[in-house]
Amino acid sequence: MRRGWAALGSATALALALGGCTGGGGPVPLEGVVAGADRSKVSGSITVLTNRVDQVNSGQLKKYAAEFNELYPKVEVSFEGFVDYEGEVGKRLAEGDYGDVLLIPDDLPAGQFPTYFASLGNARELSDTFDYIDYGTVDERVYGIANIGIASGMVYNKAVWAKAGITEWPATPDQFLADLQAIRERTGAIPYYTNYHDGWPLRQWTDAIGVPSCDNTARDKLASTAAPWAPGGDLYEIDGLLYRIVHGKLAESEPQTTDWEQSKKLLGTGRVATMELGSWAIAQMREAARDAGADPDDIGFMPLPVQHDGHFCTVVQPDYKYAVNVHSAHQDAARAWLEWYVTRSGSAAAEESISAVRGAELPASLQPLDDRAVRMIPQTREQLAKVDAIDRAAGIGLDAPDYRRKLVDLAAGTAPGDLDSYFADLNRRWGRAQKAAG
Numbered sequence: 001m002r003r004g005w006a007a008l009g010s011a012t013a014l015a016l017a018l019g020g021c022t023g024g025g026g027p028v029p030l031e032g033v034v035a036g037a038d039r040s041k042v043s044g045s046i047t048v049l050t051n052r053v054d055q056v057n058s059g060q061l062k063k064y065a066a067e068f069n070e071l072y073p074k075v076e077v078s079f080e081g082f083v084d085y086e087g088e089v090g091k092r093l094a095e096g097d098y099g100d101v102l103l104i105p106d107d108l109p110a111g112q113f114p115t116y117f118a119s120l121g122n123a124r125e126l127s128d129t130f131d132y133i134d135y136g137t138v139d140e141r142v143y144g145i146a147n148i149g150i151a152s153g154m155v156y157n158k159a160v161w162a163k164a165g166i167t168e169w170p171a172t173p174d175q176f177l178a179d180l181q182a183i184r185e186r187t188g189a190i191p192y193y194t195n196y197h198d199g200w201p202l203r204q205w206t207d208a209i210g211v212p213s214c215d216n217t218a219r220d221k222l223a224s225t226a227a228p229w230a231p232g233g234d235l236y237e238i239d240g241l242l243y244r245i246v247h248g249k250l251a252e253s254e255p256q257t258t259d260w261e262q263s264k265k266l267l268g269t270g271r272v273a274t275m276e277l278g279s280w281a282i283a284q285m286r287e288a289a290r291d292a293g294a295d296p297d298d299i300g301f302m303p304l305p306v307q308h309d310g311h312f313c314t315v316v317q318p319d320y321k322y323a324v325n326v327h328s329a330h331q332d333a334a335r336a337w338l339e340w341y342v343t344r345s346g347s348a349a350a351e352e353s354i355s356a357v358r359g360a361e362l363p364a365s366l367q368p369l370d371d372r373a374v375r376m377i378p379q380t381r382e383q384l385a386k387v388d389a390i391d392r393a394a395g396i397g398l399d400a401p402d403y404r405r406k407l408v409d410l411a412a413g414t415a416p417g418d419l420d421s422y423f424a425d426l427n428r429r430w431g432r433a434q435k436a437a438g
Contacts, residue, residue, distance in 0.1 A: 044330030144321025196255030199401030
């Protein structure tokens, strides 16, 4: 998002920012996307790699492709879905076989974007049309454009929480843990679901960096922080909460057997109460509830259970960024699909998400955040490359699942060690890499 949003206090303020001036020249298209009169000349078969296996299986993406073909009749679009998108597409990148349009894996360093992806245009120009441009930019060239923005927080089943007698969002970690205990005792539902096996949902906790401190520069500050897991730090609070959930036996009993697709049905039908995922998951959980004959309105969204100066906070940032394979044989077709999908498909509104197109309205699903004056802050990325470099040198992987899998193993007692020693080790590794980076 654009700089200077840190003081915005609510979803309404965020909507005003999203609806800002788009510049006198109107929306700027992606480079290489032909004018309307020449669309019939664009042709070729393209493959789109996606994490939305559910939309591949349901045929929803094929419906979007059919609408796209009304403008681009000579382009054939096919889709390939991956449950473990990060792991599988990471391998495909290394092998050089990664489709024509894809989502940029979260753990791919920004400095490598030009190696794999085609430039989509100038950052300054495209920022008049799209938010979150800086997340996909290297040296003023844009390599990835998000379809939606997401707010960090927890998706939960309101009916289960109400059955446990809980009517207010927990404001502290202790209160949250007490609420999860009440859910276990009074409802029989699994209070919290880690999605340990698929792994990628565990990295959703990283998106909460900045929430405990309500500081939109929190991730950037990791570049100059020697011990991020020291008491008082955001990661100490975030990862400490996950550890306490599992250690208190408030999560599923066998994390290694979790299943992402099944978890949506479990939460939608009230057999699971809570998952840390982000606002993007609301629509998927509601769809799963509807498919199972449950009430989709039971699905709600709450911020992380911690307040700063008496206010809840949430970090707002883009979901996956869409990119075009720099080696695609059908660049025009790939660019046309990317631009059409983000600006014309209506997928963001259909998924009750924050559209990345400037001026779009906020979804009704985030209205409770506005009603309770949750502070929505955009995360700055000025030190992105340095933080990524330190993270890689430390061998931790803030945007990968393994270090939190070990955290869950420690909490469950299936691996030797404890939280203090693990945090000490993470701090030692980070501090050494941070010092080497200067």
